[in-house]
Amino acid sequence: MSYTLPDYHTAKPFRVDHDEREDYDQIHTKGLQVKWESAHVCPCSAAESMVFTGATATLTKEPDVDCVACSGSGWLYHSAQTITAQVLGNEVSPDLFAMYGSNAYGMIRLTTQPQHILEHRDRITGLDMRFRRTERKTRAGAVETLAFPVVSFTEQTGTTLDATSLQTVTLDMLHVTAADTSGDIVLDGAAPREYVKGTDFTIDGDGAVDWTGGANVPPLGGVVTYTYLTNPVFLVYNLPFASRQTYVRRKTATAVLKRLPNHADCKLAPFRFPGEAAVSS
Numbered sequence: 402m403s404y405t406l407p408d409y410h411t412a413k414p415f416r417v418d419h420d421e422r423e424d425y426d427q428i429h430t431k432g433l434q435v436k437w438e439s440a441h442v443c444p445c446s447a448a449e450s451m452v453f454t455g456a457t458a459t460l461t462k463e464p465d466v467d468c469v470a471c472s473g474s475g476w477l478y479h480s481a482q483t484i485t486a487q488v489l490g491n492e493v494s495p496d497l498f499a500m501y502g503s504n505a506y507g508m509i510r511l512t513t514q515p516q517h518i519l520e521h522r523d524r525i526t527g528l529d530m531r532f533r534r535t536e537r538k539t540r541a542g543a544v545e546t547l548a549f550p551v552v553s554f555t556e557q558t559g560t561t562l563d564a565t566s567l568q569t570v571t572l573d574m575l576h577v578t579a580a581d582t583s584g585d586i587v588l589d590g591a592a593p594r595e596y597v598k599g600t601d602f603t604i605d606g607d608g609a610v611d612w613t614g615g616a617n618v619p620p621l622g623g624v625v626t627y628t629y630l631t632n633p634v635f636l637v638y639n640l641p642f643a644s645r646q647t648y649v650r651r652k653t654a655t656a657v658l659k660r661l662p663n664h665a666d667c668k669l670a671p672f673r674f675p676g677e678a679a680v681s682s
């Protein structure tokens with residue numbers, strides 16, 4: 402058995418149509434600047450010699466860990482561009498007692514103009530948003546590239562002597578301490594040595610830490626902890642309205658299909674996959 406269920410409408414349909422231009426203007430005037438990078442599955446594939454079939458290499462369809470493009474992450478990014486997007490909610494829930502550090506969980510809800518079509522795994526960098534991060538890294542060379550670039554932000558404060566006197570301060574790297582190759586913290590007298598920007602290290606144009614020529618430099622092979630400011634990076638993981646459009650009839654004889662804003666839920670990226678291009682503002 403089959404059936405046919407026709408649409409119904411009144412003889413003279415009453416309609417109050419949405420003006421899609423308000424969507425563009427709302428995002429344009431109230432949104433934040435974000436860097437949007439579109440995700441692209443890397444075409445690489447690992448070749449494995451299957452034990453049971455002798456020496457013949459078989460393509461597994463898994464990302465190739467030696468891939469020069471994606472370094473085994475399986476993802477590439479293209480069409481990096483700065484767009485304006487509305488950011489609703491910005492929740493970070495540090496997992497306080499986790500072994501792997503802070504800021505493990507966080508998310509934003511993102512609304513973009515219709516032409517900015519978001520998709521799973523797209524990368525969003527909040528250029529107007531600041532985020533404090535603490536990270537341990539074994540010192541391996543003169544220039545240390547952290548999980549995310551160190552970014553400078555200017556903040557307004559009072560002064561120590563006069564809370565009504567406004568001053569501007571610049572913040573980027575906030576605190577650096579180190580342990581030696583035996584795992585013992587490096588001391589300055591009885592207290593942990595604090596490494597100072599401009600004296601012990603500089604921040605280069607890519608937001609990396611350059612120890613060249615520093616007065617006090619942590620030992621190679623020692624672990625250094627950096628607390629710094631950066632732009633938060635998010636990955637799209639959920640599209641609750643994957644494709645939104647509607648028919649609008651406004652000064653037209655017939656209704657016209659109009660695209661509506663895109664919406665995506667994005668999770669905070671706790672680290673940057675090796676091989677995925679550096680994010681900078």
Ligand SMILES: [Zn+2]
Pocket residue numbers: 443444445464465468469470471472473474475476
């Ligand atoms: Zn690849």
